[in-house]
Amino acid sequence: MALTIKEVEHVALLARLSLSEDEKVKLSQQLGAILNYADTLNTIPTDNVEPLTHILSVHNVFRADEVQPSMPREEMLANAPLVEAGYYKVPKIM
Amino acid sequence: MSKDYEVVIGLEVHAELKTQTKIFCSCSTAFGAEPNTQTCPICAGFPGVLPVLNKKVVDLAITTGLALNCEIPNICKFDRKNYFYPDSPKAYQISQFDMPICINGYLDIDVEGRRKRIGINRVHMEEDAGKLVHQGDITTTPFSLVDLNRCGIPLLEIVSEPDMRSAQEARAYMEKLRAMLLFAGVSDCKMQEGSLRCDANVSVRPIGQVEFGTRTEIKNLNSFRALERAIEYEAARHIEAIKGGETLVQETRTWDEEKQLTRSMRSKEEAHDYRYFPEPDLLPLKISQEWVNSIRAAFPEMPEQAQKRLVEEYGLPEYDAQILTLTPDSLAFFDQCLKQYPDAKTISNWMMGEFNRLLNQNNMEIGESKVTAAGLVQMLKSIDDGTISGKMAKMVLEEMFATGNCPEVIIREKGLVQISDEGTLLTLIDDIIKTNPKVVEDYKSGKEKAFGFFAGQIMKATQGQANPTLVNKLLKDRLNHIQ
Ligand SMILES: [Zn+2]
Numbered sequence: 001m002a003l004t005i006k007e008v009e010h011v012a013l014l015a016r017l018s019l020s021e022d023e024k025v026k027l028s029q030q031l032g033a034i035l036n037y038a039d040t041l042n043t044i045p046t047d048n049v050e051p052l053t054h055i056l057s058v059h060n061v062f063r064a065d066e067v068q069p070s071m072p073r074e075e076m077l078a079n080a081p082l083v084e085a086g087y088y089k090v091p092k093i094m
Numbered sequence: 095m096s097k098d099y100e101v102v103i104g105l106e107v108h109a110e111l112k113t114q115t116k117i118f119c120s121c122s123t124a125f126g127a128e129p130n131t132q133t134c135p136i137c138a139g140f141p142g143v144l145p146v147l148n149k150k151v152v153d154l155a156i157t158t159g160l161a162l163n164c165e166i167p168n169i170c171k172f173d174r175k176n177y178f179y180p181d182s183p184k185a186y187q188i189s190q191f192d193m194p195i196c197i198n199g200y201l202d203i204d205v206e207g208r209r210k211r212i213g214i215n216r217v218h219m220e221e222d223a224g225k226l227v228h229q230g231d232i233t234t235t236p237f238s239l240v241d242l243n244r245c246g247i248p249l250l251e252i253v254s255e256p257d258m259r260s261a262q263e264a265r266a267y268m269e270k271l272r273a274m275l276l277f278a279g280v281s282d283c284k285m286q287e288g289s290l291r292c293d294a295n296v297s298v299r300p301i302g303q304v305e306f307g308t309r310t311e312i313k314n315l316n317s318f319r320a321l322e323r324a325i326e327y328e329a330a331r332h333i334e335a336i337k338g339g340e341t342l343v344q345e346t347r348t349w350d351e352e353k354q355l356t357r358s359m360r361s362k363e364e365a366h367d368y369r370y371f372p373e374p375d376l377l378p379l380k381i382s383q384e385w386v387n388s389i390r391a392a393f394p395e396m397p398e399q400a401q402k403r404l405v406e407e408y409g410l411p412e413y414d415a416q417i418l419t420l421t422p423d424s425l426a427f428f429d430q431c432l433k434q435y436p437d438a439k440t441i442s443n444w445m446m447g448e449f450n451r452l453l454n455q456n457n458m459e460i461g462e463s464k465v466t467a468a469g470l471v472q473m474l475k476s477i478d479d480g481t482i483s484g485k486m487a488k489m490v491l492e493e494m495f496a497t498g499n500c501p502e503v504i505i506r507e508k509g510l511v512q513i514s515d516e517g518t519l520l521t522l523i524d525d526i527i528k529t530n531p532k533v534v535e536d537y538k539s540g541k542e543k544a545f546g547f548f549a550g551q552i553m554k555a556t557q558g559q560a561n562p563t564l565v566n567k568l569l570k571d572r573l574n575h576i577q
Contacts, residue, residue, distance in 0.1 A: 010367075014367055016178060019526075053378040054372065055482065059144065059379060059380040060231050060380055061147065061377050063115075063146040064148075065114050065151075066115065066118035067115050067121075068115075070131065073128075076138060077130065084229075085129075087129050087130065087239035087240055087241055088240040089240075091238070093180060
C-alpha cells in the first residue's frame with residue numbers, strides 16, 4: 001500500500017529534504033513497498049518469544065570514569081566550513 | 095488563584111551527573127573550559143564512531159532511583175531521539191524511551207505542615223546537547239556560535255506525575271528533590287550553572303473536573319523563584335483564557351525573567367516527531383539485584399533520616415530540622431558545631447537567622463562562606479562567658495563572614511569586649527543617677543520610661559559595650575535603694 005503524499009511530505013520535512021511533486025509520487029510508492037516488505041514480519045507468530053532489545057546477546061559493556069585527553073581544538077574544527085574564536089559558526093536558528 | 099479552579103503541575107527535571115567524564119566518551123566534564131576544548135570525534139558526532147557507556151553514570155542513576163523509591167527494572171536500553179538543531183551534531187540525542195532505568199517512585203514533600211506524596215513516573219539517562227552562543231545583537235546577527243563541550247555530559251531526566259496543585263508545592267518538590275540528589279551525591283545541583291534544570295507542565299481545570307485541561311510546558315526555569323513565579327503567571331493566564339472563552343493551545347513557552355511573564359516559543363516544525371528507535375550502537379543493560387543491593391548498602395544518610403535524628407536526638411523543631419537538611423553542607427556544618435557546643439537550638443537559631451541572612455544577602459551557599467563551624471562555636475562561647483553581648487555577636491558574625499577572621503581576633507581588633515565589671519558599671523550608674531534627679535523622681539512615681547532612659551545612658555557612655563543583663567540588674571538595685 002502506497003504512502004499518502006501528505007505522509008511523504010511529513011517524512012521529507014523531518015529529514016530536511018525538499019522533493020519535487022514527481023519525486024513525492026515516486027517515493028510514496030517506493031516507501032510503501034518497503035513498509036509492505038517489513039510488514040511480512042507481522043505475519044510471524046511471536047506469542048512465545050521474548051522481546052529482543054538488541055541483536056547481540058551481550059550486555060553491560062562499560063568504560064571506567066577516567067578522563068583521557070580530548071582532541072586538540074584545531075583538529076576538531078579543521079573540517080568545519082566556518083569557524084570563529086574557537087567556535088563552530090552556523091546560520092542562526094531562531 | 096481563583097477558588098473555582100485548580101492548577102495541575104508536573105515537573106521534568108534534568109540533573110547533570112557528578113562524573114569525571116562524559117556519558118559515552120572519555121572527555122572531561124569540567125565546567126568553564128574554553129569552547130570546544132573538551133570534545134572528541136565521539137561527542138562531536140563524527141561519522142563512524144562508537145559510544146561506550148560510562149559505568150559511573152549507571153551507578154548514579156541506580157542511586158537516584160533508590161533515593162526516589164523507584165523500581166529498577168532488570169533490563170533497560172538506550173534509544174535515539176531524532177531532531178535537527180545545531181547544538182546536536184549527530185542530529186539525534188541518545189536517551190531512553192520505553193525502557194528507562196527507574197520507574198514508579200515517589201517523593202514526599204511538606205507544605206505548611208502537611209505531608210504530600212508526589213509520584214515519580216520515571217528516571218532515565220541521556221546525553222546533554224551543546225551550547226549556542228549568539229554573536230552580537232541576537233535579532234540582527236545571521237550567525238550562531240556552537241560550543242560542543244557540554245555535548246555528551248551525562249544527565250538524568252526525572253519526570254514527576256502531575257501531582258502538584260500549587261506553585262508552592264512545585265517549589266517544595268524541587269527543593270526536596272535537590273536535597274535528595276545532593277545528599278545522594280549524584281549531582282552538584284547548581285541551578286545557575288545549569289547542572290539542575292527544570293521544565294514545568296501546567297494546566298488548569300475547574301474544581302471537580304476529572305479530565306486535565308490544555309497543558310503548556312514552560313522552559314528556562316533557572317531558580318526556585320522563577321519556577322514559582324512562572325507557574326503562578328501561567329495558571330492565571332489559563333484561568334483568564336478559560337473564563338474569557340478562549341481556546342488554549344498546547345505549546346512550549348519560555349519564562350522571561352526580566353519581564354516576569356511566559357512567552358510562546360513558536361515552533362517552526364510541525365508537532366514534535368522524534369521517531370525514537372533503539373540505539374544499535376549500545377548494548378542493553380542487565381541490572382542484577384546484587385548490583386542494586388551493593389549500591390543500597392553504601393547509601394549515605396538521606397535528608398529524612400537526618401531530620402529524624404535532629405528532632406529525636408537533639409530536640410529540634412521539625413521546621414528547623416527541615417531547613418538544616420536542605421543541603422549536606424548545611425547539615426555537616428550543624429553537626430560540626432554540635433560536636434563542640436552542646437546547645438542544638440542555639441546553633442540552629444544562629445544558622446537559620448543571622449548566618450542565613452548573610453548568605454542570602456550575598457547569594458551564597460554555606461559551603462562557599464568563610465565562616466567555619468569552629469568560628470561560630472567560638473562566637474557562641476564568647477556570648478556565654480559574657481565577653482560579648484548577643485548584639486555584638488551579630489557584628490562579630492558579619493565580620494567573620496566578610497573577612498574569615500576568627501571571633502577572638504575580631505573582638506580584640508574592634509575593641510568589642512563587653513564590660514561586665516560591677517565596680518566600673520556602678521561608678522557609671524551612680525554618676526548618671528546623681529546628674530538626673532528629675533528622672534529619678536519620674537522613676538519613683540512609676541514611669542517605666544525613666545528606667546529605659548538610664549539604661550540607654552549607660553549603653554551610650556560605654557559605646558554599647560556594657561553587659562546589658564548586668565546593667566539592668568545593678569540599675570534596678572540602685573534605683574530601688576534610693577529613698
Ligand atoms: Zn568526547
